[in-house]
Amino acid sequence: MTPLRVALAGNPNVGKTSLFNELTGARHKVGNYAGVTVETRAGAVVPRLSPARPITVLDLPGTYSLTPIAEDEAVAFRCLAGAEGDPPDVVALVLDAANLARNLYLAVQLLELGRPLVVALNMMDVAAEAGMPVDPAALARALGVPVVPTVARTGEGIARLVEALGSIEHVPQAISPLRARLLADDDALPAPPGIGAARWRWLVSAAAAGTLELAGATAEERAALAAHPAADVTAAAHARVIARYREVDALLAEIGFTAAQRERAPAMSRSAAIDRVLTHRVWGLLIFVGVMATIFSSIFTWAEPLMGAIESLIGWLSEQVAAALGPGVFTDLLTQGVLAGAGNVLVFVPQIALLFLLLGVLEDSGYMARAAFLVDRLMARVGLHGRAFVPLLSGYACAIPAILGTRTITDPRDRLATILMIPFMSCSARLPIYVLFISALFPADDRVGPFTVGSLMLVGFYALSTVSALAAGAIWKRTALRGPTPPFVLELPPYRLPRLRNTLLHVYDRTADFVRQAGTVILSVTVVLWVLLSFPRPPDAPDGGRAVAEAVQVDPAAHVPEGMSQGAAAHVPEDMLQATDEDSPIIHSIGGRIGKAMEPVLQPMGQDFRMGIAILGSFAAREVMISTLGLVYGIEADDENQTPLREKLREAREPDGSRRHTPLKGLAAMIFFVYACQCMSTLAVVRRETRSWKWPLVMFATMSALAYGLAVLVYQVGRALGYT
Structure with missing residues (x-):
């Protein structure tokens, strides 16, 4: 049937x-x-x-x-x-x-x-x-x-x-x-032959509103409309609207609604009292900033215990697999590739779930619409209105549905400007990268008032991404997408208590999508990268590089860096004396050679070939950056040290005993990821929504250049000022 x-x-x-x-x-x-x-x-x-x-x-x-x-x-x-x-x-x-x-x-x-x-x-x-x-x-x-x-x-x-x-x-x-009555009501402009009466009414209304393209008008229909003066078309559309509202009033009277009831919005009576505070031009903005700061700082703090538990579980699993299977290529694939690579992405699931939970509460309560109302004045300075801020806020979760959400914006130029702004918003895929570098390279216990330094840094990166998105919108609206600032009309829904079941189901679905991606796309890319980073094997090291790693411990003097005497090297703690890049087991691999070729470009922003490999992998999906770093450090350690990736980054040393990843280098890397457009799915959606490859390519090129330039600037200025 x-x-x-x-x-x-x-x-x-x-x-x-x-x-x-x-x-x-x-x-x-x-x-x-x-x-x-x-x-x-x-x-x-x-x-x-x-x-x-x-x-x-x-x-x-x-x-x-x-x-x-x-x-x-x-x-x-x-x-x-x-x-x-x-x-x-x-x-x-x-x-x-x-x-x-x-x-x-x-x-x-x-x-x-x-x-x-x-x-x-x-x-x-x-x-x-x-x-x-x-x-x-x-x-x-x-x-x-x-x-x-x-x-x-x-x-x-x-x-x-x-x-x-x-x-x-x-x-x-x-x-x-x-x-x-509706069908019998004569129109000032009767339908021409070949066009139905209902269709003609909609064409007249669309012509008066200037949206014939959205109504799908054919060439013949446009010609029929063009035969009438524009003033007559507008007058006919207005008359039709008035006739419909007259019928609405008659309907309300027929079902017993009084004139007072028609004007009331009963669901808004309590909400109006709350809005006197939450939409106040001063207190409302302060509350909004406080709410967003609390959300992002709590993400960093509250999820830490669960992160540690997942790290311990992955380390334990890796040890059990290695003990059960013994040395071999398949063991390396599971421990260095699957667990050290894709497994490290799962460490950040608690942050992802918490982000979706807190944003979901804001959406279901009705506060999201108030946020758009509050920032309308700021958006007007950009050249947009507050409605554009709703998809921007959605971009904190994921850019793809946020870009689809721009369909509610009427002006094509405003919609395109908003689409080009959304990738600047720090989505959930950037969150694990921020948390990784902040927790690995910055003091965990330092506080500023009630907040940890790490949580304030996380808030700062989200604020930076938001300000950057607004700046990008202002530039586009004053150059290629110049146009008048549209008026802002927004329906404020009544406040409602979020339904716990719906909110938790939404959190579960979005978190499951993240885990599913880790188990499919990220895992697949990680396995490919493991092959590229493992083969060909280092010369004279058929055991996967273990001989190279042991050589450093047997003869540390052979690995004294150029320019340092052996006497000076004697004062470097033995556990900090590391192999040079040439001793790394991945340097001879295909991936290692690609990373070394990229290193001259990366050194001005304080990054080495290891980070270059991670950045290259992240263009498939940002989360791959974490799995790639897990791969690199897992292979270099030959998986003997089952420590979390955060600790590996914190403890990694250069040949002279200095830290390989300093706070300044971590800051430059995070600045790069704030601005880099590294999501192929986002580019594909922009291509679909703009019906052209021009804008996704422009977006990718401008954001990549901005990311690299600002990362270099931060690192070089930091070095000049003596920061490490």
Whole structure:
């Protein structure tokens, strides 16, 4: 049996995605702010809801109107209008029962469109709590379509909704008085031959809004519109909007809403009192800065015990594998490649999970929209508005969904500028790199007030990335993407307590994605890098380089660096006297030779060939940098020293006994990773969203040059000032 195709439509933030998750058993992200869904998702209704026939549900982006003014609204319009394929068999319109006056305009438009319609009257609990209960039967009579009360957060009414959707085809769709009035209302500009009346109305509205491209107008349709003066087109569109709002007022009166009730937003009464503080032009900004600083400092501090436990577990596993299998290439692959490489990435899972948890709480509570409102004045100086800050904040988690989130931005130049800003935001893949260098190279116990130096450094890097993103946006908006600053209109949702189950499921899914990537992409790249770093073997060292490492201990004098007398070398602690680069077992490998070839370019930023190999690997995914360093130090130590990577970096010494990785070198490396664009998936998404290779290549080139230049500047200035 052919599945029934049902499109979930509605205003932003009315619970469509929550309803979709309940219907299909999916766990897509939900958030208490507009713009969470920016592309169409599909899923089948789960069998436990007993659908009469198979049902495929399409979750559309939220839209206030069927006249699209942004790409996400255009996605919804094209699906509902059947502009890019068959239209849905049924439209399930999700209405917010607590904000019915705002939602009914879209209902009127869908009635005009003529698709079979079922209304899911959602958030009935919120409306009842606010003292504004809605009578579903009265609304059904007024609209002339089935109305099912639901509470998507708890699953209430979902089974009845499925039943109504499954039976809609068997119920004759009588034309309600409302729809009859909408269809009979004469337009000032009648539809020309060959274009349907409903389609013509949408073309007129899109022409008046300047969004014909988003409406998918053909050349013939554009020609038909061009035959009328622009003033007449605009006047006809305005008249149609006024007629629809007149019908909305009539609907509200018919179901018993008084004039006072129509103006109320009951769910916002308590939120308005909170907003007097949280959106205050001074206190609100201070609170926002404090909230973000607390989040990033707590990530560094709270996850440390779990990190240590995972490091100990990986070290223990490596010892057990080595003892069970004995010496050999396969043992080296497992201990030096899989465990020392990909295993070191898993050490940072606690930070990743904590980041997603804290950001998820902000999103679900409704605070994310307030953050956009607070920074609107700052964004205006960049040339953008506060709506662009929502995808920027999402970039702290991952750049890819953040770039997709720019579809809510109406102006193409503003959207492109925001896309080019997002990769500067420190995503979750950069977090393990920051934590690795900070915890390995900087004092763990030093404090500034209640905060550790490490946590303040982490906050500083996130602040640096945010300021850099804003600076990049300002440059683009004043040069290649110059344009006026758009007005800012944003819906502030009511504050809600996050649902613990949904938040934890979101954290689990995102963390599982990170672990899955560590077990697939990162593991695969790590194994390839292990081969490149292990072969060919060093001369006269068929045992994998152990003879070279032992030679340093047997005859330290043979490894006194050039320019140092043996007498001076005698005062260097024996455990700090290291092999030279030429003695490293990886220097003869393919990867080692590539790293040595890169070293002259890396030395100005304080990095050696080992870091060069790690940087090269990180262009596949930033997390590979950690697994690559684990590989390098695991192979050089021949896996005899099962110490965590952080300790290996801290204890690594040059031939003269000085630290190989100093705080200054670590700072330069972190500066490089703040700015370098090293995510191939991000570049691919930018290519898809901009429909050109120009902008991803420009982004990659400019960010790479900036990363290298600033890393060199930091290291050279630090050396000149005498810092180590």
